[in-house]
Amino acid sequence: MSATNIRRAIARTPLAPVAAFPKRLANVARHDARVLRVSAKWLFTSREHHNYTYDLTALSREHLAWYVAAVCDTGVKQVRQHLAEIEKDDQLRRHLEAGIAGAARRGLADQRVRYGRRIGWYAIVRARRPAHIVETGVDKGLGSCVLAAALLRNAADGAPGRVTSLDINPEAGYLAKVEPYASVIDLVIGDSIAAIGALDRPVDMFLHDSDHSVEHERNEFTAVEPKLAPGALLLSDNATKTNVLPKYAEKTGRRFLAYRETPKAHWFPGDGIGAAW
Ligand SMILES: C[S@@+](CC[C@H](N)C(=O)[O-])C[C@H]1O[C@@H](n2cnc3c(N)ncnc32)[C@H](O)[C@@H]1O
Structure with missing residues (x-):
């Protein structure tokens, strides 16, 4: 045998x-x-203690391109160009590196800039050209700057826009206070629910990335609903952890799609992007 x-x-x-x-x-x-x-x-090589940064694996980046193409109903070749656009944006990279190097809390930040899933946020803004984005949760301002970089490129193409970035921490957003990015960012310090209630312009794109409890995420989507422009896109940075956005999409007659990122050379299993539209 x-x-x-x-x-x-x-x-x-x-x-x-x-x-x-x-x-x-x-x-x-x-x-x-x-x-x-x-x-x-x-x-021994990173200083970060939360909101970890990393690059995506090549396969995860490619899945992200297809995800953005589906959510934005656009061609994947165009999305790949937009992903490459932010990766090759040396002005943005230099701005972020200098901002981190000069920050009071630089001992808790990595000098090397890694965007992770935020390159997907960038490509979505380039594809949809929103006039007004709201981002809840700013931390250092890495995501705000990525969104602002996309808005500045859109403006150069004739489609200007602004991002309102909300954070409860008065020390948040130090990267978002420098030109040219600051020229399209309205940084608001305060609880996101109250700040959403005070918005006085229609919201074309909403990104939840603040307090990731189920209750707070749900309250943000409920608070922003009357502020949304027709055809607005809702994003959640919490979609790999909660079922809030898919439930909300179903209740409000929207579609939902989620992407789960895979970090390259990092122990963290990754977050993702949930989209409802
Ligand atoms: C994950 S970080 C945001 C990351 C950021 N969007 C980025 O791209 O790097 C979460 C942030 O949410 C903020 N936050 C927590 N609770 C909040 C609340 N109730 N309202 C507004 N911001 C809040 C925290 O201060 C923290 O800076």
């Missing part, structure tokens, strides 16, 4: 789980060892 036939015979007996155990152990150990290696390297 060959080794293969012996294995097949054992697989049909009560001994099968015991026989398979060494292989199963090796598989999980290989996976966990890789995560441990990446985690140990990160502990």
Whole structure:
């Protein structure tokens, strides 16, 4: 009897789980060892303690291009050009590096700029050309600057827009206070629910990225509904963790699609983008 036939015979007996155990152990150990290696390297090379930054794997970036193409009903070639546009934007990269290097809290930030899923936000803004974006949750202002960079390119193409960026922390948004990005960013400090209620212009694109509790995410979408322009796009940075946006989409007769990012060389499993339109 060959080794293969012996294995097949054992697989049909009560001994099968015991026989398979060494292989199963090796598989999980290989996976966990890789995560441990990446985690140990990160502990000593990164300074971040939340809102982690990383690049996407090549495959995840390609899936993001197709995701944006579906959400924006546009060609994937055009989206790929927009992804490349932000990745090659040296002015934005230099601005962010200088802002981080000069920040009081630079000891808790990485010098190297990595956008992760935010390149998808950029491509969405380039494709949809919104006149008014609202972003809740600013932190350093990395996302605000990415959105602003897209708005500045749209303006150069004849479709200007602004982003209202909301954060409860008075120290938030230091990267968003420098020109040319500051010229299209309205930074508002305060609780997002109150700030959304005070908005006096229709919202074409809304991005939830603040307090990621189910209740707060739901309250933001409820608060922004009467402020939305016809055909507005709603995004959530929380879509891989909660079911708030798909439920909201169903209740309001919208479509929903989610993308889950895969970070390159990072222990963090990644976030994603949820879209309702
Ligand atoms: C994940 S960070 C935002 C990341 C940012 N959008 C980016 O692209 O890097 C979450 C932010 O939400 C803010 N936040 C938490 N609760 C909030 C609330 N109730 N209203 C407004 N901002 C809030 C925090 O201060 C924090 O800066």
